[in-house]
Amino acid sequence: MKNTALSTLGFLMNYLDIQTVSMSQAIHVDASLVSKWKTGKRMFSGKSVYFDAVVEYILSQSRKSNHQLLKNALLQLYPHETVQETVDVESLLRQALTNTASHEASRQHQLLSDSTDAVSALIFEGNEGRRQAITKLIDYAEDMTVPGEIIFLDSEEYIWLLEDEAFSDQFTERIFSLLRRGFHAKFVLDYSSYRDRFMQLFSACSPLIFHRNVEWYYYEYYDEHIMNFSFFILNHAVSLLGLSVGGEDPSTMVFTDTSLVIRHEVLADRMIRQCSCAFTTFHPSEFEGVVNDIYQFRRKGAFYTYLPAPAFMSSRESLMREILTDNGISEAEIQQQLMVNNRFREVTSCHFLEGETQREPFVFIFQLEEMLRRIKKDIFISRSLTILNGKEIRITKRQYAQEIRDFVQDLMQYDNMQIVFVSEKDNIRLPSVNCWCKRNLWMVQMDQEGFRLSDEIGIVNSAAIALESCVKKVPPERKEKNSVRQFMLELADEMESDVNG
Numbered sequence: 001m002k003n004t005a006l007s008t009l010g011f012l013m014n015y016l017d018i019q020t021v022s023m024s025q026a027i028h029v030d031a032s033l034v035s036k037w038k039t040g041k042r043m044f045s046g047k048s049v050y051f052d053a054v055v056e057y058i059l060s061q062s063r064k065s066n067h068q069l070l071k072n073a074l075l076q077l078y079p080h081e082t083v084q085e086t087v088d089v090e091s092l093l094r095q096a097l098t099n100t101a102s103h104e105a106s107r108q109h110q111l112l113s114d115s116t117d118a119v120s121a122l123i124f125e126g127n128e129g130r131r132q133a134i135t136k137l138i139d140y141a142e143d144m145t146v147p148g149e150i151i152f153l154d155s156e157e158y159i160w161l162l163e164d165e166a167f168s169d170q171f172t173e174r175i176f177s178l179l180r181r182g183f184h185a186k187f188v189l190d191y192s193s194y195r196d197r198f199m200q201l202f203s204a205c206s207p208l209i210f211h212r213n214v215e216w217y218y219y220e221y222y223d224e225h226i227m228n229f230s231f232f233i234l235n236h237a238v239s240l241l242g243l244s245v246g247g248e249d250p251s252t253m254v255f256t257d258t259s260l261v262i263r264h265e266v267l268a269d270r271m272i273r274q275c276s277c278a279f280t281t282f283h284p285s286e287f288e289g290v291v292n293d294i295y296q297f298r299r300k301g302a303f304y305t306y307l308p309a310p311a312f313m314s315s316r317e318s319l320m321r322e323i324l325t326d327n328g329i330s331e332a333e334i335q336q337q338l339m340v341n342n343r344f345r346e347v348t349s350c351h352f353l354e355g356e357t358q359r360e361p362f363v364f365i366f367q368l369e370e371m372l373r374r375i376k377k378d379i380f381i382s383r384s385l386t387i388l389n390g391k392e393i394r395i396t397k398r399q400y401a402q403e404i405r406d407f408v409q410d411l412m413q414y415d416n417m418q419i420v421f422v423s424e425k426d427n428i429r430l431p432s433v434n435c436w437c438k439r440n441l442w443m444v445q446m447d448q449e450g451f452r453l454s455d456e457i458g459i460v461n462s463a464a465i466a467l468e469s470c471v472k473k474v475p476p477e478r479k480e481k482n483s484v485r486q487f488m489l490e491l492a493d494e495m496e497s498d499v500n501g
Contacts, residue, residue: 007037007038007039007040007044007259007262008077008096008097008258008259008262009037009038009044009054009097010037010038010039010040011073011077011262012058012070012073012093012096012097013038015069015070015072015073016058016061016062016069016070016073018057018058018061020034020035020038023054023057026053026057027050027053027054027057029050040259040263044097045097045098046094046097046098051097051098054097055090055093055094055097058070058093059089059090059093062089067089070089070093071089074089074092074093074096075146077092077096077236077237077258096258121253121254121255122253122254123251123252123253123254124251124252124253124254125249125250125251125252126249126250127159127160127163127164127250129250129251129252130160130240130242130250130252131160131161131164131167133232133240133252133254134160134171134232134240136238136254137150137232137234137238137240137254138171138174138175138178140234140237140238141178141183141234142174142177142178144237147178147181147182147183147184148183148184148234148235148236148237149183149184149185149186149234149235150175150178150183150184150185150186150232150233150234150235151185151186151188151231151232151233151235151265151268151272152185152186152187152188152232153186153188153230153231153232153233153268153271153272154188154189154190154230154232154242155189155190155228155229155230156228156230156242156244156250157189157190157198157201158189158201160250161201161204161205162200162201162204165204168204168205169204171205172204172205172207172208175205175208176207176208176211176429179208179211179213179214182213183213184213184214184215185208185213185214185215186214186215186217186272187208187214187215187216187217188217188218188219188271188272188275189201189217189218189219190218190219190220198218198458199458199461199462202458202459202462202463202466203462203465203466206462206463206465206466206469207429207466209459209462209463209466210433210435210445210463210466211433212433212445212447212449212452215277215279216277216278216279216454216456216459217272217275217276217277217278218275218276218278218456218458219274219275219276220276228242228243228244228245228250229241229242229243229244230242230243231264231267231268231271233261233264233265233268235265236258236261236262236265237256237258237261238254238255238256238261239254239255239256239260239261239264239265240252240253240254240255241253241255241264278454278456278458278459279445279452279453279454279459280452280453280454281450281451281452282450282451282452282453283450283451284387284388284390284450284451287340287388287451288336288339288340288343290444290451290453291340291343291344291347301360301438301439301440301441301464302360302361302362302363302439302464302468303360303361303362303363303436303437303438303439304363304365304435304436304437304439304463304464304467304468305363305364305365305435305436305437306365306430306434306435306437306467306470307364307365307366307367307434307435308366308367308370308371308434309366309367309370309371309374310366310400310403310404310407311382311383311384311434311446312382312384312385312393312395312399312403313337313340313341313344313382313384313385313388314341314344314345314384315341315403315406316345316406317338317341317342319399319402319403319406320337320338320341320385321334321338322399323382323385323393323395323399324337324385324389324393326394326396327389327391327392327393327394329389329393333389337385337388337389340388347438359414359415359416360416361416361418362414362416362417362418363417363418363419363420363467363468363471364407364417364418364419364420365420365422365467365470365471366419366420366421366422367421367422367423367424367430368421368422368423368424368478369423369424371421371491372491374400375397375400375491375494375495377397378396378397379394379395379396379397380394380395380400381393381394381395382394382395383434383446383447383448384434384446387446387448387450387451396499397495397496397498397499398495398496398499400495401491401492401493401495401496401499402492404488404489404491404492404495405488405489405492407419407488408485408488408489408492411481411484411485411488412481412485418471418479418481419479419484419488420470420471420474420478420479420484421474421478421479421484421487422470422474422478423474423478426473426474428470428473430470433445433446433447434446434447435463435467437460437463437464437467438460439460439461439464440457440460440461441455441460442454442455442460443455443459443460443463
């Protein structure tokens, strides 16, 4: 549930669907007072004479669902806690409403000393101090049993991250690990017309560009800010507020007061709504329109395609027709799919480069182990065609072998085409999505949730650089033309032998 309240009490009332009037009648106070508690216009704390009455009323309403809703709400406020017994629910409820922020994870990481009703904060000075504060925030997240969301809203172009290469590598690895656990992250940054920091950030943290659990936002500005402030927030748990004057000598304050953290989240959300999203998510039904749009741009630039295995939505027309027919797709739907296929092939293949004096590099990056896993299966599911059709599309071994032979034919026909096999043993952090990237122009990503497109030049070129770097790390025997040709033909022979045998 999305929280819009400005106090912990308001958050809990909204979550449990407790009406202001109902509570006011139950505890015998004016509804306007409860409304002020709810919005945070008037402080509600453990010192209030109505505190016990409010706790008892919330518990009485919560019993209707056997405290399940209240448990869920408290888990959002204290994601690291395990709520099992009623006594734990009441204890956490009282703790949340008193804003003491004295839960175990705070003590473990010593974010704050013993709290009082006053808001306390730790203060870290300089970029080194900010790195220490960010490290504590990540420590906190790693101890959480339920995945949450982290916001990085930085108005100082992430200088604290970029000036220390070892720290940026460690930061990327730890955030990537949290994403694998189900965490989500939002990165927001300002950048100048030159976008230098933007490019540096994506180069330093390139694996995060490809992860679907990360949302990227940016705010363009061309005037110098005198006062800069930034937020780094772990939802409902920890908030870091960064301040600097003239971009120098930043200070970072760490807060764990739940009410204040929620207020920071609301403010950060308002700021994010003023920013541009670097990716546009689109439904598979819109794919044809997107392909038509990107087809209009034919500017020079290397083309990189990362696919765990060949994507059959860009197969040759005859093979794609056969696959769709075998899967019971109607002729009308097949015709529509082939229109998308033809245009996408023109966009994502080297065929359109015929006649040009200097052909741009066109690189396919396949995942070796995934290719080998698929040849062991009699039938597997095509992710790309399944997403486009809205139903599972099955691929046979014979069709897979034909697709591989078509790739070999193109590889040997076009000098500018390269096929690279990346292995799990290469110790390269591979994208968690299928990716088509045209340098200087656009990038399309696809996973089981669908498609997203970016034409933000900083993201697109940084993704191209990351994929280019990936290619450089692969040994020659898995990217040299003749070696790759022989390997792929052996795969096709093996599958066809299985079918005929």
